[in-house]
Amino acid sequence: MVVRLILIPLLCLVVPQVWAWSDHASLAWPLLRDQPNLNEPVLIAEPLAAFLSAEQQGIVRVLADVESAMLAEDPDYPPTPTALNFNTVNAGDFPSRFVAAVRISPRLSYPLYHQVMPGEVGEADRRMHWPELSFLDPGESHRGTVYRALVPGERVSIAHVLASASDEPDMGMDIGLYTDNGTDFGQRYGMGQQPFGNPNLSYGSQAPLHMGFYHLDWLTAFAQPELQRGLPLWRIVLYESLAELAFTTGHDYWGWRFMGWALHYIGDLTQPYHADPLPGVSLLSALWSVIMGETDQVIQLVSNRHGVIESYQFERMANLMQRGDWASPLLSRIAQRQSACFLPAAVVPELTVGSIRLGGQLDATLTAVAPARFVSDPTFEWVGSGFETEVVAQVEAEGGDQALRALDGELEVLLGRFSYYLQGWISHGLSLQGQVDSPTCLQTAADETSG
Numbered sequence: 257m258v259v260r261l262i263l264i265p266l267l268c269l270v271v272p273q274v275w276a277w278s279d280h281a282s283l284a285w286p287l288l289r290d291q292p293n294l295n296e297p298v299l300i301a302e303p304l305a306a307f308l309s310a311e312q313q314g315i316v317r318v319l320a321d322v323e324s325a326m327l328a329e330d331p332d333y334p335p336t337p338t339a340l341n342f343n344t345v346n347a348g349d350f351p352s353r354f355v356a357a358v359r360i361s362p363r364l365s366y367p368l369y370h371q372v373m374p375g376e377v378g379e380a381d382r383r384m385h386w387p388e389l390s391f392l393d394p395g396e397s398h399r400g401t402v403y404r405a406l407v408p409g410e411r412v413s414i415a416h417v418l419a420s421a422s423d424e425p426d427m428g429m430d431i432g433l434y435t436d437n438g439t440d441f442g443q444r445y446g447m448g449q450q451p452f453g454n455p456n457l458s459y460g461s462q463a464p465l466h467m468g469f470y471h472l473d474w475l476t477a478f479a480q481p482e483l484q485r486g487l488p489l490w491r492i493v494l495y496e497s498l499a500e501l502a503f504t505t506g507h508d509y510w511g512w513r514f515m516g517w518a519l520h521y522i523g524d525l526t527q528p529y530h531a532d533p534l535p536g537v538s539l540l541s542a543l544w545s546v547i548m549g550e551t552d553q554v555i556q557l558v559s560n561r562h563g564v565i566e567s568y569q570f571e572r573m574a575n576l577m578q579r580g581d582w583a584s585p586l587l588s589r590i591a592q593r594q595s596a597c598f599l600p601a602a603v604v605p606e607l608t609v610g611s612i613r614l615g616g617q618l619d620a621t622l623t624a625v626a627p628a629r630f631v632s633d634p635t636f637e638w639v640g641s642g643f644e645t646e647v648v649a650q651v652e653a654e655g656g657d658q659a660l661r662a663l664d665g666e667l668e669v670l671l672g673r674f675s676y677y678l679q680g681w682i683s684h685g686l687s688l689q690g691q692v693d694s695p696t697c698l699q700t701a702a703d704e705t706s707g
């Protein structure tokens with residue numbers, strides 16, 4: 257009980273940073289841009305309402321199947337209130353009934369658009385501005401991004417749809433879903449109280465949808481059982497099932513858009529800090545810090561390291577992409593082909609296990625080479641410190657080339673792993689679409705090949 261009392265008020269500090277990778281679309285782009293078969297404009301943009309209206313019965317079936325599977329497999333899954341169930345009885349207003357049935361934010365319009373990727377020129381007349389896509393303040397990574405509206409019937413490539421959609425869940429889809437988030441839909445969605453994450457941050461309430469602590473040790477599970485109520489696996493399974501329906505009924509645009517939505521959560525979970533609340537902290541040292549009353553310090557340090565690596569990744573990659581330096585080790589690591597095989601069933605036993613395994617080394621490197629103030633001072637708060645955009649310069653000023661090389665080395669491992677799962681996901685999408693045979697996963701070895 258003492259452990260629990262000490263940890264409860266503090267663990268919300270573990271998860272204020274819920275962007276994980278900044279701009280998921282750019283993260284996937286070094287690989288996607290390089291694949292001619294994915295860059296042909298073969299998809300036909302179709303409004304969400306048209307897809308929903310054409311496939312009502314299939315959607316009823318898919319959502320019912322996903323609901324039963326989640327109820328059977330996850331004791332912490334919050335059941336969908338029956339009043340929200342998508343049905344074929346109520347005609348009209350398909351998008352809002354669908355949005356409620358899958359419990360995503362009704363504050364977004366889910367329009368037809370794509371992100372203009374680094375190195376491309378957007379058509380000025382079709383430019384969409386951030387407030388047309390999201391109610392959030394644009395983060396550092398979204399401020400400089402150009403978005404372009406698509407018109408129904410327009411052709412677009414798989415690469416553009418998959419990349420753009422993979423960033424969409426960070427536009428607010430999962431914000432305000434819980435009863436204590438101060439939204440009217442949060443009152444109807446049956447999600448209960450937000451289990452973790454800081455509800456005071458504008459994007460804090462998406463944390464439980466974007467982080468999955470599927471392998472907690474007994475101490476953490478005992479001290480903070482709410483950490484087990486993460487739901488990214490639900491999102492992955494839900495969107496993959498909808499993608500399969502869309503592909504098998506000839507709505508390939510929505511097939512790839514749903515695959516992109518699911519890819520977002522897959523990308524998040526490849527980040528060690530999204531799969532383990534305290535990477536690099538052994539059970540013994542956690543216990544010791546509890547005994548010594550130093551838990552808040554441990555948590556603050558982990559939170560700061562989490563923030564530092566994300567800012568570092570964004571600044572490093574954005575700079576390389578702006579310069580078009582696709583041959584740089586970081587970008588070419590993403591583009592490097594791997595023989596990948598990945599299905600949703602591997603999320604918990606494989607993907608998150610590997611992420612946790614990398615956490616200790618990542619945490620140790622950050623501690624060794626990043627400025628001590630950022631990563632070893634429990635009185636310092638990284639979020640909002642103002643150092644986010646100059647993190648690379650700060651690391652270089654204090655640790656020189658050696659520090660940059662060490663952090664780049666950690667990033668390369670993480671990006672190589674992300675690329676493995678991205679490639680597995682693309683193969684899975686192509687097989688659902690009927691373009692290639694179903695992958696047979698002889699070995700799922702992301703961690704052997706890139707760790």
Ligand SMILES: [Zn+2]
Pocket residue numbers: 274275276425426466520524
């Ligand atoms: Zn996310």
